[in-house]
Amino acid sequence: MKKRFSLFNAYVWGIAGLGIILLATHIPEFQDGYTVADVIFIGVMVACGEAVAVPFPRGKGTASMATPLMFTAIVMYGPAIGMWVAALATLRKRDLTGEVPLGVVLFNRGMLTVCAYVFAKVYGLMYGGFGSIEFPRGLFAFVLAASAFTLLNAILIGQGLALQLRTSFTSIWRRNIVWMLPNMFALFPVGALMVLVVQQTGPLVLVFFYLPLLVTKVSLQKYIDLWETYSEMAAALSIALDARDSYTHGHSVRVSEYSGKLAKRLGLGDEEVELIKYVGLLHDVGKVGMSDSLLKKEGPFTYDEYEMMKKHSEIGADIIKVMKFLGKGEQWVRHHHERSDGTGFPDGLAGEEIPLGARIIACADAFDAMTTDRPYKEKMSYEEAKKELLACSGSQFDPKVVEAMVQIIDQELLRK
Ligand SMILES: [Fe+2]
Ligand SMILES: [Fe+2]
Incomplete structure (x- = not known):
């Protein structure tokens, strides 16, 4: 040295x-x-x-x-x-x-x-x-x-x-x-x-x-300031969401981070990586429309409650649609609960029909849900969550995305 x-x-x-x-x-x-x-x-x-x-x-x-x-x-x-x-x-x-x-x-x-x-x-x-x-x-x-x-x-x-x-x-x-x-x-x-x-x-x-x-400098500076405003707005929205549900506090931020890392590993361009970080931050924004009793429910949902909860991805997509700067992020939010085998919601898309951004967020979302404490279950270790992702590769998740997530777990998270 x-x-x-x-x-x-x-x-x-x-x-x-x-x-x-x-x-x-x-x-x-x-x-x-x-x-x-x-x-x-x-x-x-x-x-x-x-x-x-x-x-x-x-x-x-x-x-x-x-x-x-x-x-x-x-x-x-x-x-x-x-x-x-x-x-x-x-x-x-x-x-x-x-x-x-x-x-x-x-x-x-x-x-x-x-x-x-x-x-x-x-x-x-x-x-x-x-x-x-x-x-x-x-x-x-x-x-x-x-x-x-x-x-x-x-x-x-x-x-x-x-x-x-x-x-x-x-x-x-x-x-x-x-x-x-x-x-x-x-x-x-x-x-x-x-x-x-x-x-x-x-x-x-x-x-x-x-x-x-x-x-050019003055107008570019304005453009940069505008993006900062957008990101502050997105952060504020996600904080508001996480504040309603103390158990998932920080969830949005971590999903955003994991999604950004995944997008980078999968070779997406800088702009896409940046976009997915914003969208990851807001992926559950549709939950603002859910009642407190539903959001804070401990334990399994009834059929009706589950159907109600499922709506958050569509409500979220409608919210994102209004934010024009998030472009195709609307589709990513809409489909972040689709599964590779076509049994997810809301549209039952399968495999590559699901937009890549949504496949990435789905994996990041599940990994964070598994590795954080919830009222009804204890958190898994990174190793256990890795096994679970691999077990669901191809059925729930895109195998390519799982492979990238495994690399992140091995090379970044487990080394911390
Ligand atoms: Fe969700
Ligand atoms: Fe989520």
Whole structure:
């Protein structure tokens, strides 16, 4: 363990050192065609890039203007100035106040310098020079150089994270990096356009690139706030429901958690995972329409009571339908008591006819019911509940979902 930790240190300081060597051997020289003020201006623009960075929903990073501006600096003013701008203009306040460890600050400088160097090398090789750019030949060189920069940047960060977290590079790459790449590549055309505009009119015009970003940032922030409101609303509803029935307190929250984990294991996309968490939270919301005597009844139901209780999935679906942001969640709530063999309710759907979301929630729901104390029965251990799920796989539950739940029990719940 100690060895890997020092490997991480060696990696961080190695990249930082490489950056320092590159900077020391590339001292900027000012030539005709641009002034020190132009370079300082573009440096300030890079520094402001973070301030207008547009956040991606659900905390998944930001689209920053800093990178395409760095590309512009390299193409217009050459490798040396480009590398110094990349290293210095990207310093943030917290890098300077000691909030971020010195090693990390220097690693980031080193990484950006190395990436800028590689960009300059590729671009220089493909295009043959700096200071002006001619389309479309220059565009090809630009995209190639920007791709090299982006990939190298992702690899260096990924490797650093892998060493720090003592995990494999591929798992970091899959979990933290891959989704980021399309966002980074999407900024290339903006970068190319910036270079073209700076070449025609000078760097001042770059200010105009910030305006649409600012507008996007404000509207995206509103969208994020709206989702937060939705999730608070869903949470409030589930708390209200659980409060009526103290025995099932926390049930909705746990079903939501298990459903999210299952959806992830089954390879559903981020949006579906997010949606199923909301719907899992509200899967029994139809019980608000049930009387207290029914909800709190200890022991078996009469036929009429059972028929009454069964209605909660349809009532729930009607409630979810009103919340347009939950989309197909309505169907998941309606069918969360269907069984794979077709003997469930309300519609007696079987196998794949039951929407996947409903099959997932059904399994999460049953697992939580088995593993929590109820007035009329003692809770089962995770091992016992696992056996029960396996015994009902194919009849009550979807075997695929049970398989994923077993993995969650073995790898996450039993290890806690
Ligand atoms: Fe239910
Ligand atoms: Fe439930």
